[in-house]
Amino acid sequence: TFSAFGIPLLNSFFTSFSIISTFLTSWPFALLVLGWLIYQGITWNHGYWKKRGVPYIKPLPLFGNVKDSVLAKKSIGEVFQDLYWKFDGYKYAGVFSPMKPSLIIRDPDLLKEIFVKEFTSFHDNDLIVDMDADPIAGRNPFFLKGERVTRSRVVPAFSSAKLKIMFPLIQEVCEEFKDLVKNNDNSGEFEARDLCARFTTDVVATCAFGIKGNSLKDPNSIFRQMGRELTNTGTMNTIKLMLLFFIPALSSILKIRFITKKFEDFFMQMVKDVTTYRKENNVTRNDYIDMLIKLKEASNNNEKY
Template sequence: MIFILLIIVIAVGFYFFKSSYTYWDKRGVPGPKPKLFFGNFGQSFLFKKSPAEVYSDIYNDFPDASMVGVFRANSPTLIIRDPELIRDVAVKSFRNFQDNELIIDKKDDPLLGRHPFFIGGEEWRTTRVLLTPGFTSGKMKWIYPLLEDVSKHFIKFIEKRIESTKTETHNAKDLCVRFTLDNVTSCALGLEAKSFEEETNEFRYIADRFFTPEGWKNVVLYLVTIIPFLSKFVSVKFLSKEIEEKFTNIVVETLKYREANNIVRNDFLQMLHQMKKSSNDDSFTDLEITAHAAGFFGDSYETSSITMHFLLYELASNPEAQTKLREEIVKAFDENEKLPYEELQTMPYLDAVLNESLRLHPPLGSLNKMCTESYTYVPRDNDVIKKPVIIEAGTPVILPVYGLHRDPKYFDDPNSFKPERFIGTNKEKIVKYTYMPFGEGPRACLGQRFGILQIKMGIAYVIKNFEVSVNGRTKSPMKYNPIYFMTIPNDPLWLDFKKIV
């Protein structure tokens, strides 16, 4: 009887999966043939490629299609290829696709469950309006001297490390984490992380574990991205209880100290605290303050450190671009005692190298959205899809950022580092919605202004003071980590820093 029941279960499972794989065929949407149980993500199941890289491969395999139908396990998922359709999804028909796919329950993860990226519907809209004042140009100007101070300490740290260790070789990610961690603790919490003075401390401990669930939880989180229906049976939680408690204690104690000593500091935490005091809504609690401070902390140190260390690597790999950037930076410093905020904003080559690095290594290789209200796509004349397609509510919709950024149709010689793409008329020629490292539309990254500012500041100081080159310990060709949800290399990027006298 057990054997018979087992056969029946296998047969039913086989039929269930097999029948679901006709979903896109019935709608006239092209796509690769799925494999039983794995769908189109066998390489992700085997940890060979990240989902974003798989999306990119499929994107490249269907160059004439506006959209491609795929399956993650047996879940129908839609990859959007056409820039005009991406505009509809991200902006024009935003109400039909207003949520990101991954929603975290606040009961499972009280802090990141309140992050704008992981919430949806009206709650997202309210939170977005609430937090926007913290990222205005006025706020950026105010925190600019703080970033400048950290940048000076950053240069001294590299110089001292070279002198004490007698080596110019450094792990680029480690250096950039120290830099962004000191920035975010200063600008968000009004505290000193002391990343340049101490090899490890409480802030570094929190940072190293912030977006990295421990043990099997990391595997569960990864599996949810390639087997979506698992989210119905398992909870998604980034922050461990330990990290949650440590960060909460830091915020609570900081606010208590400020209240007791009548300290007012124009930073992100103070803005949140003031919102609570002036709010008539009892739902804006200390937990809300802590959650939004945690969101700022996580976004600003991790995404920025990843982006910055990729940019240093590209400049080290392309010495001509590095020299050209240094000339622009030295000129800016020579004309000013310090590097003014307005000057940093108007350095075209610095802006170009950052944009080009983001094109090659976007922080998120794909933007995973959810259809929240059914949408009908009417094919255009040159589309291989010949009849209208109804994208049903509840269908995951993928914007394949990595595939778009490296498409030779939009970027000539797409695998090469060419900052000139983003200068003058060349920048104006870039097809809209083919370059979106921070997303597009209302769901675009709220903290991108702060991230860009601190990266530009750090790069300006480093390139002014050091010649950077790739050390032989760096593995080539670079391969991305297949499990981490952001774009990071499998192996460290080792760079040499030679002091410019």
């Protein structure tokens, strides 16, 4: 009986086992397993808000709820505005940006609780720039993490009282802007984006550094060139920004810079020249550079700004 039925059965078993073994060791199976592992890796926390009973929109793998921003179709502000209105009637809602769980607060009382009463628990910025890789952006108050002393000393420079002092400087640039528009020879037509960028560049130059930017008079002035360097929206810069905003840990490992080395060298040399001139000539202008000089003197040169 065994010889009649057992041997064919064993042959069939070993044949099937051989086929399965071949499949399990083949590259299609390896790709299948790899794909499954990758999928699990990028969706492992998609149940984060569901487990906590928070209303949320089901995220897409890799893109979360910010696909249009990742694909550069919309700004991150526009994307979050759309998400905000989708949760009309809720006090708060959960989203993924793109793989990181984020909470959208819609209730004014909750906002007050977070920004005032519980601010010590929520003072960190979402975007953190590696200070060693990018010394300028890394020390920006909008990118700082923790209760770093620089934040408490620099932020007061943006108070309403300080801004009022700078009003005459802004007004002077406004007059130049008016003259440019008035004397335009191009049938009243302007490239609005470029014109506004030049105006902003001159305002920053005079209010922050106390020097003439001359961008309104000369579209190719050195300040305007550096402005383009800072706001360049090329493919590589877009990828860098995406990593900084959405995968900050990876951007830190890769030492990605928000500010280019070219802009950093120009900026550092300019600040050095302006501060040296003001100290040697006892010049006071009530602008941002003046505040930095005072901070430097108060710190006894022990703190970098």
